[in-house]
Amino acid sequence: MADIVEDLKAELEAVAARGAELDEAPSEQKLREANAALQRQLSAALKKMRDVPKERRAEVGKAVNAVKVGLEERFEGRLEALAREAREAELSGPMLDVSLPGRAPTPGRLHPVTRVKHELLDIFQSLGFEVADGPEVDTHANCFDKLGFPPDHPATDMQDTFFLTHTDEGDPVTTLLRTHTSTVQIREMSRRPPPLAVVSPGAVFRRDDDATHSPMFHQLEGFLVDEHVSFAHLKGVLTLFLERVFGPDIEVRFRPSYFPFVEPGAEVDVRRPGQDWMEILGCGMIHPVVFEHVGYDPEKVSGFAFGMGIDRMAMVKYGVVDREGKPSIKLLFENDVRFLSSF
Ligand code: PHE
Numbered sequence: 001m002a003d004i005v006e007d008l009k010a011e012l013e014a015v016a017a018r019g020a021e022l023d024e025a026p027s028e029q030k031l032r033e034a035n036a037a038l039q040r041q042l043s044a045a046l047k048k049m050r051d052v053p054k055e056r057r058a059e060v061g062k063a064v065n066a067v068k069v070g071l072e073e074r075f076e077g078r079l080e081a082l083a084r085e086a087r088e089a090e091l092s093g094p095m096l097d098v099s100l101p102g103r104a105p106t107p108g109r110l111h112p113v114t115r116v117k118h119e120l121l122d123i124f125q126s127l128g129f130e131v132a133d134g135p136e137v138d139t140h141a142n143c144f145d146k147l148g149f150p151p152d153h154p155a156t157d158m159q160d161t162f163f164l165t166h167t168d169e170g171d172p173v174t175t176l177l178r179t180h181t182s183t184v185q186i187r188e189m190s191r192r193p194p195p196l197a198v199v200s201p202g203a204v205f206r207r208d209d210d211a212t213h214s215p216m217f218h219q220l221e222g223f224l225v226d227e228h229v230s231f232a233h234l235k236g237v238l239t240l241f242l243e244r245v246f247g248p249d250i251e252v253r254f255r256p257s258y259f260p261f262v263e264p265g266a267e268v269d270v271r272r273p274g275q276d277w278m279e280i281l282g283c284g285m286i287h288p289v290v291f292e293h294v295g296y297d298p299e300k301v302s303g304f305a306f307g308m309g310i311d312r313m314a315m316v317k318y319g320v321v322d323r324e325g326k327p328s329i330k331l332l333f334e335n336d337v338r339f340l341s342s343f
Contacts, residue, residue: 005056022078115343251273268281282306312329
């Protein structure tokens with residue numbers, strides 16, 4: 001009968017000896033599998049406890065407990081060792097490179113035409129001109145009639161545009177996409193008395209469409225009205241302005257020309273050393289008929305006005321040319337980022 005105890009002890013020893021398997025388990029999963037197998041073996045052995053005589057149960061119980069605790073210690077020890085190994089492998093393995101440069105957003109920038117516009121406005125503001133705004137859709141009266149264009153004057157053909165006719169309380173009103181910023185002369189002078197010195201930039205629209213003309217382009221209008229204003233003032237202001245924009249090397253030439261709203265009228269060309277003359281703006285002394293239309297007395301005041309293409313200024317300033325080297329205004333409006341980011 002003593003054999004049952006000896007058998008059980010031997011069995012427990014066998015389980016304890018197999019505990020060495022836990023020490024060698026290569027992974028947490030294998031460790032848990034091996035542990036489960038040992039636990040099963042242990043409970044099978046424990047079933048035999050009931051056959052152990054009472055007076056020896058304490059002794060056997062002690063032995064069972066020792067095996068249990070031993071297995072537990074090995075299991076925990078191996079589990080910890082496996083975790084340590086994994087951590088060490090991670091630390092000594094290849095580094096995770098967190099130093100890659102981030103993806104910086106490409107900031108936008110101002111369009112070259114806008115940049116030139118700001119530059120031109122800065123110069124005129126430094127000379128004491130104020131900046132006014134005018135609408136792109138204006139009346140036929142502000143665009144032509146009040147500026148002294150006779151009805152159906154051929155000059156309106158030169159400035160053919162997009163007409164919009166609507167009625168205002170039953171009366172037909174012709175509005176149009178303005179063909180020039182000279183509309184602002186009428187608007188500003190009608191609003192207040194002289195003296196005034198104003199510049200006004202904005203988009204204008206014409207039927208023209210070729211390499212150096214776009215159906216939409218930008219102008220900068222300027223005018224000054226006071227007593228005793230002469231053509232010498234006009235020449236002085238514009239020459240100074242052009243030298244500031246293009247540098248002191250620029251040659252400036254005033255050429256007689258015709259616009260219905262000035263008398264005398266001129267066109268101004270500029271030339272860089274070694275290059276061709278380029279027409280850059282129209283100007284002249286404000287015609288008495290314009291003063292009459294805005295309620296100024298042409299006997300008391302005089303003034304000058306000028307209008308220039310901002311896009312043209314940008315073309316000359318930056319030398320905007322197409323692949324063949326010819327000036328091309330269209331490049332400015334195609335929004336090709338390769339072109340725009342070269343400024
Ligand atoms: N408005 C004229 C044009 O667009 C330019 C101009 C303005 C001429 C002011 C004289 C005076 O062609």
